[in-house]
Amino acid sequence: DAGVTQSPTHLIKTRGQQVTLRCSPKSGHDTVSWYQQALGQGPQFIFQYYEEEERQRGNFPDRFSGHQFPNYSSELNVNALLLGDSALYLCASSYSGGPYQPQHFGDGTRLSIL
């Protein structure tokens, strides 16, 4: 039973470019959340997708957008990249997204901005 898978594992971009990160949830999970983890910090909530719609959003600018597909997989898009966007981007999946549902995390995509 595959867990949460993310691709790519590492990515290097330059300022101003755009990037797309991908996530496949754990089998049986229908809710996908994205988090940004800067070096030495805990993860910060970006947004959550359920039934192909953004259900909740954290304190991130509109440059961060996402999508969920009918098979529950998800993409995170970031436009006009800034140096401060360098971080580990984590995807987490759960079933129906209730507060007591365990969330399973992928190993993340390490994004470096030059």
Place this chain on the structure above:
Amino acid sequence: TQLLEQSPQFLSIQEGENLTVYCNSSSVFSSLQWYRQEPGEGPVLLVTVVTGGEVKKLKRLTFQFGDARKDSSLHITAAQTGDTGLYLCAGAGANSKLTFGKGITLSVRP
């Protein structure tokens, strides 16, 4: 703004020692979760606590949730080198949005 503060930020101990670390919240969450994260990997869920005063044990790890559901502690008995990692606590709000603390970096020396 809901905040979670974890202490201490860094801890280095000898194998075999006991330790306790803390997670304190400025507000009440629906549940509180503890994760462990190793370098290059995503966080792995250790435990979820829901009820005030709840105590859960996972082998040598004991988790306690405060009566007011705003603070939690993690106690490790006879630490092993395999316990080394970043320990994160997270409060779960509506629809499972997680608010994380900054984490506690634990190093267990052989």
